[in-house]
Amino acid sequence: MRASGSVTLLKGPQKNILVDAGSPWDKDEIIRGLMRQNVRPEDINYMVCTHGHPDHVGNINLFTKAVLIMGFNIQFEDRYFLHDFKQGIPYEIDEEVEVWPTPGHTSEDVSVVVKHTNLGTVVVAGDLFECEADLDCPSLWQEMSHQPHQQEQSRIEVLKMANFIVPGHGPMFQVPEHMKSQMKVIMVVEEQFYSPHMTSSVTECIITETE
Numbered sequence: 769m770r771a772s773g774s775v776t777l778l779k780g781p782q783k784n785i786l787v788d789a790g791s792p793w794d795k796d797e798i799i800r801g802l803m804r805q806n807v808r809p810e811d812i813n814y815m816v817c818t819h820g821h822p823d824h825v826g827n828i829n830l831f832t833k834a835v836l837i838m839g840f841n842i843q844f845e846d847r848y849f850l851h852d853f854k855q856g857i858p859y860e861i862d863e864e865v866e867v868w869p870t871p872g873h874t875s876e877d878v879s880v881v882v883k884h885t886n887l888g889t890v891v892v893a894g895d896l897f898e899c900e901a902d903l904d905c906p907s908l909w910q911e912m913s914h915q916p917h918q919q920e921q922s923r924i925e926v927l928k929m930a931n932f933i934v935p936g937h938g939p940m941f942q943v944p945e946h947m948k949s950q951m952k953v954i955m956v957v958e959e960q961f962y963s964p965h966m967t968s969s970v971t972e973c974i975i976t977e978t979e
């Protein structure tokens with residue numbers, strides 16, 4: 769399906785989790801993509817937005833039955849839940865799915881870690897990784913980064929734990945083994961001014977079965 773950012777459905781026997789909500793103009797595509805998986809918007813139990821940029825939060829209003837996790841904030845209806853993402857503590861949705869603080873692209877980015885899938889550990893990472901190509905071309909993510917040093921640390925953490933990564937703007941990719949062994953990422957650019965990005969790319973709607 770076409771949209772401006774990855775929208776990922778994690779479909780399990782007990783609950784459905786949607787990671788990122790596209791841009792406002794992707795509404796119909798997202799509904800159609802979910803329907804192809806026999807999921808209605810009201811069947812989503814958790815709506816996780818990896819960060820607050822418009823191409824990742826545009827349709828949260830479709831998912832009013834879901835607990836909303838947006839960056840470091842968790843809300844359901846009029847209740848606001850405190851969780852100490854700032855201290856690096858993951859939020860456990862269940863035994864297989866955790867929301868990890870992975871700041872850098874913005875100061876409050878999160879990634880969704882799905883363990884024990886048929887692919888191993890899959891991390892839905894939002895714009896922590898823009899696309900597979902940014903592994904070899906750091907400027908692709910650094911140009912979008914609010915805090916490049918912090919993002920570099922978050923990327924290393926995710927590369928260590930993930931077998932596969934769903935990036936913010938491109939298809940899922942396998943983490944190359946050499947990335948796990950040589951974890952030193954060299955910063956090319958020390959400081960960047962932040963500019964919100966308006967790139968559009970193909971959205972991948974990926975289903976990961978959680979047991």
Ligand SMILES: [Zn+2]
Pocket residue numbers: 819821873895
């Ligand atoms: Zn972004």
